[in-house]
Amino acid sequence: MVVSNFSDWYNNIMKEAELVDLRYGVKGFIVIRPWAMFILKKMYQIYEEELHNVGHMPVHFPAVIPESYLKKEEEHVAGFEGEVFWISKAGFNELEERLALRPTSETAMYPMYALWTQGKKDLPIKLYQSGTVWRYETKATKPLMRGREFLWIEAHCAFATKEGAENQVMEDVETTNKVISSSFGIPFLFFRRPDWDKFAGADYTCAADTLMPDGRVLQIATTHLLGQNFSKPFEVKFMDDDGEEKYVWQTSYGPGMNRILAALISIFGDEKGLVIPWHLSPVQAVIVPIFKEESKESIMAYSREVEKLLKNKGIRVMLDKSDETPGFKFNKWEQKGVPIRIEIGKREEENRSVTVVERYDRSKRTLPLDTIGEIEKVANEMFEKMKEDAKKRLEESIVEANTLEDMENAVKEGKIARVPFCSLSLEGKECYEKIKEKVKAEVRGRLLSKKEEARGNCIVCGKEAGEVAYVARQY
Amino acid sequence: MVVSNFSDWYNNIMKEAELVDLRYGVKGFIVIRPWAMFILKKMYQIYEEELHNVGHMPVHFPAVIPESYLKKEEEHVAGFEGEVFWISKAGFNELEERLALRPTSETAMYPMYALWTQGKKDLPIKLYQSGTVWRYETKATKPLMRGREFLWIEAHCAFATKEGAENQVMEDVETTNKVISSSFGIPFLFFRRPDWDKFAGADYTCAADTLMPDGRVLQIATTHLLGQNFSKPFEVKFMDDDGEEKYVWQTSYGPGMNRILAALISIFGDEKGLVIPWHLSPVQAVIVPIFKEESKESIMAYSREVEKLLKNKGIRVMLDKSDETPGFKFNKWEQKGVPIRIEIGKREEENRSVTVVERYDRSKRTLPLDTIGEIEKVANEMFEKMKEDAKKRLEESIVEANTLEDMENAVKEGKIARVPFCSLSLEGKECYEKIKEKVKAEVRGRLLSKKEEARGNCIVCGKEAGEVAYVARQY
Numbered sequence: 001m002v003v004s005n006f007s008d009w010y011n012n013i014m015k016e017a018e019l020v021d022l023r024y025g026v027k028g029f030i031v032i033r034p035w036a037m038f039i040l041k042k043m044y045q046i047y048e049e050e051l052h053n054v055g056h057m058p059v060h061f062p063a064v065i066p067e068s069y070l071k072k073e074e075e076h077v078a079g080f081e082g083e084v085f086w087i088s089k090a091g092f093n094e095l096e097e098r099l100a101l102r103p104t105s106e107t108a109m110y111p112m113y114a115l116w117t118q119g120k121k122d123l124p125i126k127l128y129q130s131g132t133v134w135r136y137e138t139k140a141t142k143p144l145m146r147g148r149e150f151l152w153i154e155a156h157c158a159f160a161t162k163e164g165a166e167n168q169v170m171e172d173v174e175t176t177n178k179v180i181s182s183s184f185g186i187p188f189l190f191f192r193r194p195d196w197d198k199f200a201g202a203d204y205t206c207a208a209d210t211l212m213p214d215g216r217v218l219q220i221a222t223t224h225l226l227g228q229n230f231s232k233p234f235e236v237k238f239m240d241d242d243g244e245e246k247y248v249w250q251t252s253y254g255p256g257m258n259r260i261l262a263a264l265i266s267i268f269g270d271e272k273g274l275v276i277p278w279h280l281s282p283v284q285a286v287i288v289p290i291f292k293e294e295s296k297e298s299i300m301a302y303s304r305e306v307e308k309l310l311k312n313k314g315i316r317v318m319l320d321k322s323d324e325t326p327g328f329k330f331n332k333w334e335q336k337g338v339p340i341r342i343e344i345g346k347r348e349e350e351n352r353s354v355t356v357v358e359r360y361d362r363s364k365r366t367l368p369l370d371t372i373g374e375i376e377k378v379a380n381e382m383f384e385k386m387k388e389d390a391k392k393r394l395e396e397s398i399v400e401a402n403t404l405e406d407m408e409n410a411v412k413e414g415k416i417a418r419v420p421f422c423s424l425s426l427e428g429k430e431c432y433e434k435i436k437e438k439v440k441a442e443v444r445g446r447l448l449s450k451k452e453e454a455r456g457n458c459i460v461c462g463k464e465a466g467e468v469a470y471v472a473r474q475y
Numbered sequence: 476m477v478v479s480n481f482s483d484w485y486n487n488i489m490k491e492a493e494l495v496d497l498r499y500g501v502k503g504f505i506v507i508r509p510w511a512m513f514i515l516k517k518m519y520q521i522y523e524e525e526l527h528n529v530g531h532m533p534v535h536f537p538a539v540i541p542e543s544y545l546k547k548e549e550e551h552v553a554g555f556e557g558e559v560f561w562i563s564k565a566g567f568n569e570l571e572e573r574l575a576l577r578p579t580s581e582t583a584m585y586p587m588y589a590l591w592t593q594g595k596k597d598l599p600i601k602l603y604q605s606g607t608v609w610r611y612e613t614k615a616t617k618p619l620m621r622g623r624e625f626l627w628i629e630a631h632c633a634f635a636t637k638e639g640a641e642n643q644v645m646e647d648v649e650t651t652n653k654v655i656s657s658s659f660g661i662p663f664l665f666f667r668r669p670d671w672d673k674f675a676g677a678d679y680t681c682a683a684d685t686l687m688p689d690g691r692v693l694q695i696a697t698t699h700l701l702g703q704n705f706s707k708p709f710e711v712k713f714m715d716d717d718g719e720e721k722y723v724w725q726t727s728y729g730p731g732m733n734r735i736l737a738a739l740i741s742i743f744g745d746e747k748g749l750v751i752p753w754h755l756s757p758v759q760a761v762i763v764p765i766f767k768e769e770s771k772e773s774i775m776a777y778s779r780e781v782e783k784l785l786k787n788k789g790i791r792v793m794l795d796k797s798d799e800t801p802g803f804k805f806n807k808w809e810q811k812g813v814p815i816r817i818e819i820g821k822r823e824e825e826n827r828s829v830t831v832v833e834r835y836d837r838s839k840r841t842l843p844l845d846t847i848g849e850i851e852k853v854a855n856e857m858f859e860k861m862k863e864d865a866k867k868r869l870e871e872s873i874v875e876a877n878t879l880e881d882m883e884n885a886v887k888e889g890k891i892a893r894v895p896f897c898s899l900s901l902e903g904k905e906c907y908e909k910i911k912e913k914v915k916a917e918v919r920g921r922l923l924s925k926k927e928e929a930r931g932n933c934i935v936c937g938k939e940a941g942e943v944a945y946v947a948r949q950y
Contacts, residue, residue, distance in 0.1 A: 021590070023590060024536075024587065025541045025543070025586065026537060026539055026541055026574060030537075031534070031537070032534065034533060034602060037532070037533040037534050037535050040535075041523070041533055045520070048516070057509030057512070057513060058512040058513055058516055059506070059508060059509055059512050060506065060507035060515075060626070061506055062499060062501060062505075062506070062624055063538070063576075063607060063609070064501055064504060064609075064624075068500070081566070083566055084565070084566060085539075085562050085574075086562065086563070086565070087561060089560075089561040089563065090559070090611035091557040091558055091611045091613075093611075099560075101538075101562065101576075108499075111499075111500065112499065112506055115496070115498060116496075127509060131607075132538060132606075134538070136565035149538065149539075282532070
């Protein structure tokens with residue numbers, strides 16, 4: 001999308017397209033309205049189907065975690081305890097043990113994994129939970145991007161070997177590609193994060209960043225190799241074939257569903273409003289009848305016929321019967337992002353045809369009624385175009401920078417800088433902190449998709465570069 | 476189902492079929508395991524589709540409710556305040572206002588309804604939320620039937636007129652019929668509850684009771700006419716055509732998803748385990764190969780061919796390749812309730828056929844490979860039989876009782892007693908309390924499905940009967 005002020009555009013579309021409501025009575029908590037929630041439900045459905053395809057099964061763990069569970073893994077609790085909502089009273093009673101509202105479910109799930117894992121035959125475990133987590137976020141909140149309650153999927157796996165867990169991380173990357181990129185059309189870069197930026201308790205973290213229209217990156221999914229860091233304190237172990245008791249190797253994977261929606265809205269939107277992909281849209285085709293008083297009856301009858309025809313094809317169609325003008329209706333449904341508009345006037349009625357307008361590039365065509373099913377093909381081609389354009393924009397936003405100054409300029413222009421960097425292990429943290437301070441940007445890590453050979457010297461310390469790192473401002 | 480001790484059977488199947496795990500570290504909270512959660516997800520999907528069909532849209536409201544919101548409607552808070560989990564701390568800070576973990580969402584949603592409702596054009600509102608609610612239950616918990624966290628759908632509607640709201644209650648009844656009865660196969664009686672047993676804050680409550688195998692009824696869905704009881708304190712009002720500002724009329728509807736699952740398990744289960752309807756089962760058909768060592772290779776190859784064939788037809792099929800004996804496998808998958816078993820031995824391989832065994836009545840038939848798609852038809856017919864039988868059992872469990880003694884005997888035998896009763900308004904409460912004390916049974920209300928003419932005298936007080944009431948023990 002190209003708009004002059006993305007932040008204003010974003011805040012405005014949240015309200016105008018009735019996506020969320022910020023007026024709920026608890027700071028950092030928002031209401032997700034029907035138009036957005038329908039899209040989210042479709043996204044969940046597609047994501048869950050793909051998880052089933054690769055062997056995951058759904059599970060439900062409680063939303064509350066006993067304090068003693070939460071505190072079992074030291075690094076983990078240190079990372080989260082400042083963000084936990086605590087329940088200490090129920091009805092009129094004080095609870096014996098405080099309960100945390102889950103900020104993430106590792107410590108809820110793994111005590112059970114310990115009970116479920118006896119022998120090798122119980123492995124691998126591949127389970128996911130769709131739902132909400134709560135974090136007492138202290139940074140400024142932004143609707144769907146950062147809040148104190150968010151919707152996600154978390155998939156937690158356990159394996160007999162390290163190799164099994166590492167393969168799972170790569171499968172998670174592949175699942176992310178299939179769903180977020182291919183099915184939702186949102187392009188991203190998948191990074192191995194620097195060691196100073198990994199999940200609390202993980203060996204390492206990989207994360208998908210998409211690029212928002214203002215040039216800041218948004219993390220939309222993460223997958224962590226937890227190694228044996230949790231299996232040891234939680235005693236998730238199994239009897240191996242060699243007769244030895246061993247700790248399992250674990251991973252956790254989490255696509256952030258409301259962030260993915262935020263990205264979808266921002267990447268495809270334009271100055272007129274949203275553009276929603278066909279398969280995700282609450283209304284796929286809107287029919288706008290255009291008539292004078294004398295032609296109203298026959299045009300409305302024909303419009304209803306078209307509506308019925310499309311409904312019978314399983315298309316989510318809506319005939320706008322309101323008293324507004326056609327122009328008002330055009331604007332309204334363009335703002336809401338309905339991918340296909342069907343205009344029906346005198347000419348269409350007489351020819352038994354419809355005029356089909358694509359939301360993305362507003363191209364028009366006439367279809368005879370008996371081939372109206374083709375709008376699905378039109379919409380799918382439109383979506384392929386949207387995907388391609390978005391991917392190209394992301395690719396073009398990556399620029400080489402070999403000096404701190406070049407990097408700063410690139411980042412200020414909303415680009416992602418590709419830079420030589422000393423090290424992404426803790427040794428490099430000092431250089432990162434200088435970038436953070438001077439440029440207000442983040443080192444996002446190195447690309448997972450291809451091995452890039454480091455050349456030249458670290459743009460901060462001047463030592464021989466060990467990595468090709470990507471630097472950008474973040475949400 | 477006919478088993479000698481239902482309670483033992485139920486607790487046992489929860490564990491043996493790996494449906495839930497009760498060992499989570501917080502009292503009253505359980506883990507729902509993959510086999511059960513998959514079924515629940517399918518149920519949610521079917522329910523939500525039907526809600527969309529009748530014009531509902533999904534919405535997401537926060538899980539936390541400010542204390543001031545919760546306390547706005549007096550009867551409501553009186554009904555729930557003993558059951559609320561309270562959050563008073565976040566991170567290291569005390570919150571300014573305590574937050575309730577939602578026990579139900581009326582008080583979360585209606586302040587927003589007030590903002591969304593300006594004129595008549597904003598009505599009706601028909602929104603639902605799928606998710607979890609939390610209640611500090613003090614009665615004995617029972618897995619999936621009663622706990623401190625439960626999964627449900629809550630649909631909240633607002634109308635300009637009382638008639639609109641009353642029609643909604645009847646639409647909710649119809650939706651319950653379509654989904655729980657027709658699609659899930661669970662029979663129930665829909666009652667108008669007595670006035671002493673209505674939802675806290677409602678004008679009246681209607682509720683669906685199903686009959687568990689031990690003769691106790693289980694409430695699986697409710698719909699409440701809230702009238703203007705909430706719209707007044709929450710100021711949900713609109714400008715009517717006559718220029719007057721009016722309060723909306725409201726309803727709330729809630730099918731309890733884990734209770735529906737409990738009913739499905741109990742009503743269709745038998746001494747061998749579960750029987751899951753085809754469209755809800757995680758595995759629809761399990762292939763059990765039967766071979767001697769010399770025929771293993773060819774039979775496994777043929778089994779994989781059959782597996783692939785069914786997979787391509789979109790059937791959730793599973794080839795059991797484990798080293799267990801066929802007998803062990805038969806028992807395992809019967810216990811898990813897989814509706815169709817496909818046995819493949821030497822004869823089947825040679826004839827390019829399969830032997831198909833129905834889980835419900837264990838009837839067998841042979842199908843040639845080229846008509847194997849018929850197993851779907853077989854499974855659907857099996858489901859129709861299951862439905863019919865269950866419905867018949869419910870109908871047969873209703874017995875007439877014209878004296879307190881007859882009623883007591885009926886209830887003790889696990890029947891639902893149909894009795895003449897003085898009144899279901901508060902006047903009748905004293906008679907109800909005598910039944911409760913003497914017979915340990917509940918007055919469930921009067922049938923919604925047909926108007927029944929009261930005859931004779933109230934079985935408790937002997938006054939002229941004003942109602943035909945149904946009495947049963949409850950979960």
